[in-house]
Amino acid sequence: MGSIPRDSDSMDRAIQPAANAPPELATIAGELHAKCAAEQFGLSCDDLARILGEVTKKYLGAAGPAQLRVFCTSLKIEELVLARACAAGNERAWEVFMVRYREKLYDIGLHIAREDSAARELSDSLYADLYGTVMRNGERVSKLSSYTGRGSLEGWLRTVMAQEHVNRYRRQKRMVSLDEETEEGAQFATPDPEPAQAVDARLEFVTDEVLGALAADERFILAAYYLDGRTLAEIARILAVHESTISRKLDKVVKSLRKQVLAGLARKGMSRRQAEEALAIDVRDITLNLRDRLAQDSSPEAFHKKKVATPAGDGSG
């Protein structure tokens, strides 16, 4: 890695002053400045106060001193200082960053992309963004300047890389080559059949109402399991609970949801039987096994099988 050209006042430009910073921030910044390694990265107490002012303004808005203190002490202050010093072009900070995260970037890329060349490309791309290849008003803009220390720097790098990976995947998915389409038989695809009959407006309304009344974690579990196809273990890891808890909750939510929709439809004037039919007999729920049906219809042999000549002397004749 080559040297990083920096000018002397880049720090001031990278650390934007926070307007109307509360006075308590100076005290808190002083305390935190003594604890973290800000001095070795060339960050003064005032610089740290400005960074904290920017972060608190973004997430807290107007807050009391106690709330401000709790919030600031919950930040990953050392990693925040490192990231901001890197964004400001401090060479010492970059050295530390390289030691800590250069290899991790590739490991994260490999975990996300699951392929070596893609992982290299992904990590190099992110590294370029972190370094700051984009110029704005004649100044280099580093992605690290958007890190606010709410989570760990490694976790933030992982999230940013995951975002980049998902965006790339979607871009690639939109651009499908004609050869691939031909191979998949897309040009011979039959047009979509007539859309299914319109769903009863009352059913939609009641379903929306019931879904809206669900707790956020219940709705998350439903969406992650049924829409995204995540496993119970994956959902459990995201929510930091045990897998069996997710399984139990999912079962309970689906049953409760069905009951509430039926009850809502009953309130809308449907009889019990009508409500169950409306909920259950959705044409999209009917799954036809066309392969089996076709196999039954074409049970007679379409082509006669050739008789296999029996070898002589096998005892048959």
Place this chain on the structure above:
Amino acid sequence: MNKLPNIVRARLSAIEAGDHPDPDLLTAFAEQALAEQERFKVLAHLSRCSDCREVLAVAMPSLSTAALATASSIDTARRRSWLHWPAVRWGAAAACVVIVGSAVLMKRDVLMKPPARMVALQKDDAGVTYSSNDASIKTKDLSVVPAPQRGSPPPSVRDEERAVEAPSASTRRQSQLSTPVPDQKKALASNFTRPVPAAVLPGRMRPEFAHSATGNGAAVGGAAGVGSLASTPTTNESLDLPPSNGKIIAAPVAPPKPAAPATEEVQVTAAVPVIETDAAGARDKQELPGKAKAPSGVAMYDALVVAPSQDSSTQTALAKEAARKAEMKRVETLRPPVARWTISADGQLQHSVDSGKTWQPVAVAENATFRALSANGPDLWVGGASGLLYHSTDAGTHWMQVKPATADATLTADIAAIEFINVRQGKITTSTGEVWITIDGGQTWRRQT
């Protein structure tokens, strides 16, 4: 799993998501670092936004990485909620009851063993003869014999002697019985003038034994393997037990009271498998005032009252007890707590003695942050920026700074990795690509570029 109606699936995917949270918030959410209110907001968005759910799922570290890196970051409150689960609590209580009950039942056969008979000590290696017919007891000094390893008694140990011993970890055994020297006989007999109370009755051991041991020196086995052998006044001058019962009793006692030297002459310390006779030692011991020793182990089971007709049953009980303890020890060794070392995100060395469940910071040097670690048992190396390198040979208790250098170079670059294949051979890799190698535990270094 129940099938979700398609209408619900369709409406669920059609919900408007709103503004996306930034990567910082998603990271903090994944790391359980958000306050409840903020976490709720992010979760509410995630429940509506498939894009953010996908990013979050892709960004989650692998299971192995997560297990190591975020072991300490799991919300303890959520863990606590499991412990609050009534079934778990009641289950734990029931398990405790079962364990205690099992322990009591296992010990019951030893506790309930009747003090059926006395030890019939036969002629030992030193030629001292003990009579078992007239129930008279001869002096034998056992104090100088070191306790051998449990489970491997020497073949010279007699059955009667093994019956006296107990498996507890007493360090020495003192026994002053009568008769090796006529003078001693007289002195001892004069001290044992009071009759033995009902303490020597066959059957269950009584707490009075303790008092009689410390008070007047009659028929007592002390706690923690220290006891006294006593006898009633006899027709001869030896220390004889009453002919009516003819028993030696070493009774289980709680911590015994300090005894007056004039009234206590005989001490028996249990848990010595090897018994040797030393007449000179016996004389030496007789000169010392008897003193009850502090309990050091499972004293209740150390003292036994043994009858000649029940040697085999007593030995069986002892064998069972020894086998049980050996089994417990073996099970404990099968599940040793695994010590682990790691370096936290802020560069501090941390140590875990419970296989990574909890971590304690280890102070190496002030204001030092580390990025590389190598551990070979108690031999530890930690390295950080600017060639900062510390070494400990005693599992982190003491640290010594090491400055690798050759004749023409010194390690000043940031240490990126430390690899020691044993306590002597290892290498250090720096962020600039230098490799420093030692084959003598860090005494001398060789640099490779």
